[in-house]
Amino acid sequence: MKYMIMMFGGLGAATQDRSPEWIAGMHELLMKLDTELKESGECVASDALADPGQAKTVRFTGGAPVPTDGPFAEVKESLAGYWIIEADEDRALQIASQVVGYTGYPMEVRRIMDHSAQP
Amino acid sequence: MTGQDRIEDLLRELAPQVLATLVRRYGQFDAGEDAVQEAMLAATLQWPGEGVPDRPRAWLLTVASRALVDTWRADSARRRRETAAALDPTGHATAAGFPVHLAAGLAGAEPDDTVALLFLCCHPALSPPSQLALTLRAVGGLTTAQIAAAFLVPEAAIAKRIVRAKQRIRDAGARFELPAHPQRTERLAVVLHVLYLIFNEGYTTSSGAALQRTDLIAEAIRLTRLLHRLLPGEAEAAGLLALMLLTDARRAARTDAHGRIVPLADQRRDRWDAAAIAEGQAILTRTLGTGPVGPYQLQAAIAALHDESPTAEATDWPQILALYDVLTTVAPGPVVTLSRAVALANVHGPLAGLALLGTLDADERMAHTHRLEAVRAHLLEQAGDTTAARDSYLRAATMTASLPEQRYLELRAARLQHPGPPGSPAD
Numbered sequence: 001m002k003y004m005i006m007m008f009g010g011l012g013a014a015t016q017d018r019s020p021e022w023i024a025g026m027h028e029l030l031m032k033l034d035t036e037l038k039e040s041g042e043c044v045a046s047d048a049l050a051d052p053g054q055a056k057t058v059r060f061t062g063g064a065p066v067p068t069d070g071p072f073a074e075v076k077e078s079l080a081g082y083w084i085i086e087a088d089e090d091r092a093l094q095i096a097s098q099v100v101g102y103t104g105y106p107m108e109v110r111r112i113m114d115h116s117a118q119p
Numbered sequence: 120m121t122g123q124d125r126i127e128d129l130l131r132e133l134a135p136q137v138l139a140t141l142v143r144r145y146g147q148f149d150a151g152e153d154a155v156q157e158a159m160l161a162a163t164l165q166w167p168g169e170g171v172p173d174r175p176r177a178w179l180l181t182v183a184s185r186a187l188v189d190t191w192r193a194d195s196a197r198r199r200r201e202t203a204a205a206l207d208p209t210g211h212a213t214a215a216g217f218p219v220h221l222a223a224g225l226a227g228a229e230p231d232d233t234v235a236l237l238f239l240c241c242h243p244a245l246s247p248p249s250q251l252a253l254t255l256r257a258v259g260g261l262t263t264a265q266i267a268a269a270f271l272v273p274e275a276a277i278a279k280r281i282v283r284a285k286q287r288i289r290d291a292g293a294r295f296e297l298p299a300h301p302q303r304t305e306r307l308a309v310v311l312h313v314l315y316l317i318f319n320e321g322y323t324t325s326s327g328a329a330l331q332r333t334d335l336i337a338e339a340i341r342l343t344r345l346l347h348r349l350l351p352g353e354a355e356a357a358g359l360l361a362l363m364l365l366t367d368a369r370r371a372a373r374t375d376a377h378g379r380i381v382p383l384a385d386q387r388r389d390r391w392d393a394a395a396i397a398e399g400q401a402i403l404t405r406t407l408g409t410g411p412v413g414p415y416q417l418q419a420a421i422a423a424l425h426d427e428s429p430t431a432e433a434t435d436w437p438q439i440l441a442l443y444d445v446l447t448t449v450a451p452g453p454v455v456t457l458s459r460a461v462a463l464a465n466v467h468g469p470l471a472g473l474a475l476l477g478t479l480d481a482d483e484r485m486a487h488t489h490r491l492e493a494v495r496a497h498l499l500e501q502a503g504d505t506t507a508a509r510d511s512y513l514r515a516a517t518m519t520a521s522l523p524e525q526r527y528l529e530l531r532a533a534r535l536q537h538p539g540p541p542g543s544p545a546d
Binding site: 016022023 | 487525526
């Protein structure tokens with residue numbers, strides 16, 4: 001089974017009050033974990049998203065889709081990156097806990113729908 | 120180099136020649152391209168065990184021709200008639216309306232054939248991502264899987280991009296020949312730009328975790344070297360090759376052991392590649408003054424000045440500024456202005472550089488890149504305005520889509536916030 005582990009915050013504005021050591025430590029932790037997951041073959045896909053400040057939202061406005069800047073929601077709670085791993089739930093939670101233990105930012109762990117008839 | 124590597128190098132050198140010969144013979148670029156891929160695969164499987172044949176190009180040509188004929192056999196009856204015509208041993212008939220005199224060039228691929236192939240793959244009807252993918256496959260001899268790995272996208276996506284690109288080339292009625300002057304200069308500019316994009320994609324990745332993808336760099340240099348060898352009189356092709364060599368020479372020093380960016384001023388210059396610098400300088404010296412001076416030659420000359428300097432402090436900034444002044448005349452643009460601001464700051468102080476940056480604020484083309492803010496942050500830091508510098512670094516960090524650059528910018532900002540000893544309270 002596949003799980004998507006989503007990381008929130010940890011980019012741009014969310015790190016502006018942290019020390020260089022804390023930031024470097026977070027980068028090292030994330031890179032180490034990413035390498036481990038790729039080398040073990042558990043990682044199906046992973047990526048980081050650009051800062052939400054650069055995001056656009058397309059809304060149906062006045063009868064047509066219109067792209068606008070934003071969302072300017074609480075930046076610290078915006079999706080920052082994800083892993084898709086092939087593992088059971090325990091393992092997915094364990095991975096997320098490793099990151100949350102360091103950063104303090106929340107992570108969401110979601111099962112991905114299975115495309116075969118007998119999951 | 121292992122035997123396997125030697126075979127791969129040989130195959131990639133021969134691939135465009137075999138493809139060019141097939142296109143001349145049968146006139147179908149898209150089917151020919153598939154056939155060459157098939158022949159390359161067969162060679163990859165057979166040659167390591169059975170040894171490289173005495174005439175490897177003829178071997179590939181035979182296997183590719185057979186593959187092409189097999190495709191036709193599997194096709195409709197209409198196609199079969201065309202095949203019969205195309206395989207006419209007198210060579211007087213062609214399959215897709217290519218001029219007979221072109222199809223008669225059966226002896227082998229002329230050097231110009233590879234250039235014609237490059238022009239075809241960089242056809243203006245294609246989007247840049249398609250031009251890149253098709254060039255790497257048809258001229259570079261890379262497999263779809265290798266291209267996909269280099270661009271960090273699924274193999275199926277690259278495969279589709281290539282199929283579509285070939286369709287577009289057919290629909291556009293593009294011809295397999297060197298464009299005539301003056302159109303040729305225009306088309307060559309597109310080819311050079313595609314090679315430059317491949318290099319840049321490898322050098323500063325626009326996304327992803329690894330700052331450099333060396334395979335793309337090596338491939339861009341190899342193809343530009345090939346182009347320069349085939350068109351030695353084109354000064355800008357030489358300039359582009361010199362620019363790539365002089366820039367790539369600094370690769371080892373651009374990142375530290377943790378993969379973090381090291382800015383030019385802080386790089387360990389003993390880690391620069393002296394051989395690449397010497398080659399780049401030699402090409403540039405040979406080229407400058409032989410033709411109209413274009414943007415690639417000028418950028419190469421600037422890169423050479425950086426490479427020649429024993430220390431960051433010894434950099435000949437007045438000379439670099441003078442070259443940027445020329446570049447501003449030859450190929451003006453916001454990116455050139457940005458670089459010129461750095462040179463200006465080094466000659467006349469950070470405030471002069473900041474003033475020039477101010478002229479870019481209203482430029483729409485700079486609205487979506489972090490580079491303006493990143494340069495401003497550096498100059499503000501040099502000017503001693505740490506608060507404004509920190510804000511600029513953070514703004515730049517939120518704008519970049521490159522992870523290593525984002526990390527670098529966040530750290531620069533954090534350093535200005537925390538001048539105290541390590542371990543000072545974070546919040």
